Amino acid sequence: MERTSIDLWFGAFVTAGFVALMVLALKVGNAGAERAAEVYRVEARFDNIGGLKVRGPVRSAGVLVGRVADIHFDNERFQAKVTLALDSRYKWPKDTSASILTSGLLGETYVGLEAGGDDKVLATGDRITITQSAVVLEKLIGQFLFSKAQETPAAPAPAPAGATGAAPAKK
Amino acid sequence: MLDIRRPLGRLGHNVIDGVWRAGTMARFLWLVLASSGTSFSRFRLVMREVYFSGVLSLIIIIVSGLFVGMVLGLQGYETLQKYGATESIGVLVALSLVRELGPVVAALLFASRAGSAITAEIGLMKTTEQLTAMDMMAVSPMARVIAPRFWAGIISMPILSLLFSAMGVFGGYIVGVVMIGVDNGAFWSQMQAAVDFRYDVVRGIVKSFVFGIAVTIIATFEGYDAPPTAEGVSGATTRTVVTSALMILALDLVLTAFMLRSED
Numbered sequence: 411m412e413r414t415s416i417d418l419w420f421g422a423f424v425t426a427g428f429v430a431l432m433v434l435a436l437k438v439g440n441a442g443a444e445r446a447a448e449v450y451r452v453e454a455r456f457d458n459i460g461g462l463k464v465r466g467p468v469r470s471a472g473v474l475v476g477r478v479a480d481i482h483f484d485n486e487r488f489q490a491k492v493t494l495a496l497d498s499r500y501k502w503p504k505d506t507s508a509s510i511l512t513s514g515l516l517g518e519t520y521v522g523l524e525a526g527g528d529d530k531v532l533a534t535g536d537r538i539t540i541t542q543s544a545v546v547l548e549k550l551i552g553q554f555l556f557s558k559a560q561e562t563p564a565a566p567a568p569a570p571a572g573a574t575g576a577a578p579a580k581k
Numbered sequence: 582m583l584d585i586r587r588p589l590g591r592l593g594h595n596v597i598d599g600v601w602r603a604g605t606m607a608r609f610l611w612l613v614l615a616s617s618g619t620s621f622s623r624f625r626l627v628m629r630e631v632y633f634s635g636v637l638s639l640i641i642i643i644v645s646g647l648f649v650g651m652v653l654g655l656q657g658y659e660t661l662q663k664y665g666a667t668e669s670i671g672v673l674v675a676l677s678l679v680r681e682l683g684p685v686v687a688a689l690l691f692a693s694r695a696g697s698a699i700t701a702e703i704g705l706m707k708t709t710e711q712l713t714a715m716d717m718m719a720v721s722p723m724a725r726v727i728a729p730r731f732w733a734g735i736i737s738m739p740i741l742s743l744l745f746s747a748m749g750v751f752g753g754y755i756v757g758v759v760m761i762g763v764d765n766g767a768f769w770s771q772m773q774a775a776v777d778f779r780y781d782v783v784r785g786i787v788k789s790f791v792f793g794i795a796v797t798i799i800a801t802f803e804g805y806d807a808p809p810t811a812e813g814v815s816g817a818t819t820r821t822v823v824t825s826a827l828m829i830l831a832l833d834l835v836l837t838a839f840m841l842r843s844e845d
Contacts, residue, residue, distance in 0.1 A: 414625075416625070416628050416629055416632050417628065419632045419636045420628040420631055420632060420636075422636075423631060423632075423635055423636045423639070423737075423740060424740065426639075426740070426744060427739070427740030427741075427743050427744060429747075430740070430743035430744045430746070430747040431743050431782075431786075433747045433750075434679060434743060434746060434747055434750075434778075434782050435778050435782060437750075437769070437773075438675050438679065438746075438747075438750055438772055438773070438776050438782075439679075439773065439776040439777060439778040439781065439782050440773050440774070440776065440777060440778060465777075
């Protein structure tokens with residue numbers, strides 16, 4: 411078959427497109443790094459998952475050890491049922507605890523795992539029983555204001571009842 | 582009383598004409614698909630058109646991609662600086678390019694660089710009765726002229742959009758890391774953490790694929806449908822660019838809405 415310059419240009423064009431795809435997949439994106447890992451799925455129930463999303467990270471000691479596979483609402487227990495896909499390179503004791511955490515004040519929500527001391531390890535279908543819900547900032551502020559308001563009557567100054575604990579207690 | 586009937590009549594005429602054209606275009610698309618066999622048995626025809634509409638668009642795509650990426654880097658830095666999150670500049674540049682700007686801007690450039698050329702070429706072939714001559718020689722102009730250009734556009738468009746995105750990220754890198762001095766490691770690692778291959782890159786490719794179909798079918802149809810006069814061909818070329826641009830942006834809205842909804 412005789413070659414033409416069109417063949418050369420077509421080949422160069424398609425090769426350039428392929429190189430661009432590789433750059434976008436490997437240098438810009440995260441292909442390859444994620445797919446390689448085998449996973450096993452465990453379940454955890456939380457009273458409140460805050461802003462957790464499907465595909466959100468599962469970390470332990472700050473290292474990515476899995477991803478959130480599924481989030482459902484359990485209508486019998488009125489809790490959130492979260493399925494975690496954990497990297498099968500890592501084994502976790504049966505009494506591992508899971509908590510909903512946030513990286514930084516505005517960062518993403520993730521599931522933090524903390525290992526227990528059990529000899530048996532978690533396997534597919536097991537449930538993490540010790541869980542801690544997300545901290546809701548509004549509740550925290552409410553509790554803080556409430557405890558401050560209870561402190562104020564101890565102060566000698568007759569504070570008006572309408573004033574909330576936000577005012578500094580005088581001594 | 583009599584005067585109001587004239588603009589109303591023209592409006593109605595335009596609406597009916599638009600619907601009519603849409604129907605004709607659907608039949609045209611079907612005809613192109615039905616006579617695509619030659620394009621694959623004589624693939625050289627398609628390769629030649631890929632050269633004309635894809636390879637020759639490379640310069641404008643690469644240069645525009647570089648500039649768009651650099652502008653995104655500069656603008657993003659201005660805003661991110663206020664929040665002390667300048668390392669996220671890589672995320673901003675890469676996500677906006679891969680998800681939106683790459684497919685859309687590349688398709689707009691493709692429509693004005695290659696789409697208009699396709700329309701003018703086919704329109705002129707029709708005006709000079711080359712298409713009729715082919716028909717007389719029992720060579721189907723659909724299979725010989727239209728279908729190769731259609732498939733060449735579908736092949737070229739995703740490649741051009743990928744190149745646009747890659748060059749844009751490189752432009753963002755030049756501005757962010759080389760010129761402004763954002764940390765190199767954080768630039769790439771945050772980008773890799775945020776850009777997902779399946780959810781961002783592949784969806785961008787799907788978008789550009791759809792845009793490629795839309796632009797080439799509009800360009801070939803307008804050329805094939807052009808009135809055989811100088812004025813008709815020029816009008817058809819204009820319509821190609823305008824209709825393609827509107828179609829690209831409207832389709833982008835629809836596709837994005839679908840893709841974001843299916844994410845949760």
